[in-house]
Amino acid sequence: MSNWIVNEGLSIVVILVWLGLNGFLFVWFYLVYDVGPTFYYSREIYGHALAWARAPAACLNFNCMLILLPVCRNLLSFLRGSSVCCGRSIRRQLDRNLTFHKLVAWMIALHTAIHTVAHLFNVERCVDARVEANGTIQEALSKLGDGLNESYLNFVRSKVPNPIGGLNVAFTFLAGLSGVVITLALILIITSSTKTIRRSYFEVFWYTHHLFVIFFIGLVIHGFGRIVRGQTRDSLQVHDPIICAGNFTTWGPNNTLCPTPQFAGNPPMTWKWVVAPMILYVFERLIRFWRSHQKVVITKVVTHPFKTIGLQIGRA
Numbered sequence: 001m002s003n004w005i006v007n008e009g010l011s012i013v014v015i016l017v018w019l020g021l022n023g024f025l026f027v028w029f030y031l032v033y034d035v036g037p038t039f040y041y042s043r044e045i046y047g048h049a050l051a052w053a054r055a056p057a058a059c060l061n062f063n064c065m066l067i068l069l070p071v072c073r074n075l076l077s078f079l080r081g082s083s084v085c086c087g088r089s090i091r092r093q094l095d096r097n098l099t100f101h102k103l104v105a106w107m108i109a110l111h112t113a114i115h116t117v118a119h120l121f122n123v124e125r126c127v128d129a130r131v132e133a134n135g136t137i138q139e140a141l142s143k144l145g146d147g148l149n150e151s152y153l154n155f156v157r158s159k160v161p162n163p164i165g166g167l168n169v170a171f172t173f174l175a176g177l178s179g180v181v182i183t184l185a186l187i188l189i190i191t192s193s194t195k196t197i198r199r200s201y202f203e204v205f206w207y208t209h210h211l212f213v214i215f216f217i218g219l220v221i222h223g224f225g226r227i228v229r230g231q232t233r234d235s236l237q238v239h240d241p242i243i244c245a246g247n248f249t250t251w252g253p254n255n256t257l258c259p260t261p262q263f264a265g266n267p268p269m270t271w272k273w274v275v276a277p278m279i280l281y282v283f284e285r286l287i288r289f290w291r292s293h294q295k296v297v298i299t300k301v302v303t304h305p306f307k308t309i310g311l312q313i314g315r316a
Helices: 002-034 040-046 049-066 073-080 088-094 097-131 137-143 164-172 174-191 195-200 202-209 212-225 233-238 241-250 270-292
Strands: 229-231 263-265 296-304 308-315
Touching: 002 040, 002 049, 002 088, 002 097, 040 049, 040 097, 040 137, 040 229, 040 241, 049 097, 049 212, 049 270, 073 088, 073 270, 097 137, 097 164, 097 174, 137 241, 164 174, 174 202, 174 212, 195 202, 212 270
Parallel strands: none
Antiparallel strands: 229 263, 296 308
16 A cells, blocks of 8 residues: 555646646636626626636636647656656656646546537527517617627627527637637547547547647637626726616616626637647657657667567667
C-alpha cells in the first residue's frame, strides 16, 4: 500500500486538483449567471438554461487551455531532462502525458455536450420570446432595441417562428455557425481517436486530429458575436430589475424610478485562456520541423542474442 501511495500519490493529487478546478469554475460561473441582478432580465428570457450554458463554457476554456500542453513533446523532454525542476516523481507524471491528454479531451466532450444542449433551449426560448410571447415581460424585453436610444437584450431580431427561426440563428450568427463547425470538428476528432481506429486506420486518426486547428480558430471567434448580454452597471444604478420587473409596461425615459434598461454583450474571453498554449504549440511545431531536417547518423550497431540488432542513432 505504501509503495502504491509513493508511486501513484502525485497522480491522484494532480487529478483531484484538476477535477476540483473544473468543479469550482462550473459552480462559480453557474452562480454568476443564475443569481444576481446583472443577468436578471436575461434569465427572464433564457431561464436556467443560461447558467447551464455559461458554466460549462468556463470549464471548456480551462480544459482547452490544457489540452495542447501534454502533446508539446519537446517541452516535456526538456522538463524531463532538467534535474533542477523535475524530480523522479514529476518525471513519472510527465511520462503519462497522453493519459492526461485523453482525460482532458473527454472533459471537453462532456462540457461541449452540456453547453450545446443548453444553447438549444436558449435559442428556442429567444425565438419564441420574439414571436409568441405576447403581453409578457419576455415580449417587452425582446422589443428593446427596436426604438431609438435602446440597447437590445434578445439577439434574435427577426420574427421567424421555430424551427426556421432556430436554424437561422445556427447558420446566420457568428456564434451559431462557429459553434456548429467546432462541434462537428470535435465529434470527428473524438470518434477517430478510438482504439480501433488508431490501430486499424492510423492515417484517419492522424489527419482527423489536425482538425484541432479549425476547432481552436472557431473556439476563439465563437464569443465575438456577444450574443449573451446583461444589464450594464450604469443601468443597474438607476433601474433595479427586482423592483422594476413587475412594472415593465411603464418603462420609458419619463419613468425616473424604472427607465428603460440598457444592456451590453459579454466581451469574448476564450482567447485569453488559449492564446498562450497556442503560441507554445506553434513553437513546438517549429522545433519539430527544424529537427526533422537535421542529419541523422548511426553511431553504433550492437548484435544481441536471438539475431536481434540494436542501433544507436544520433543527430550530426
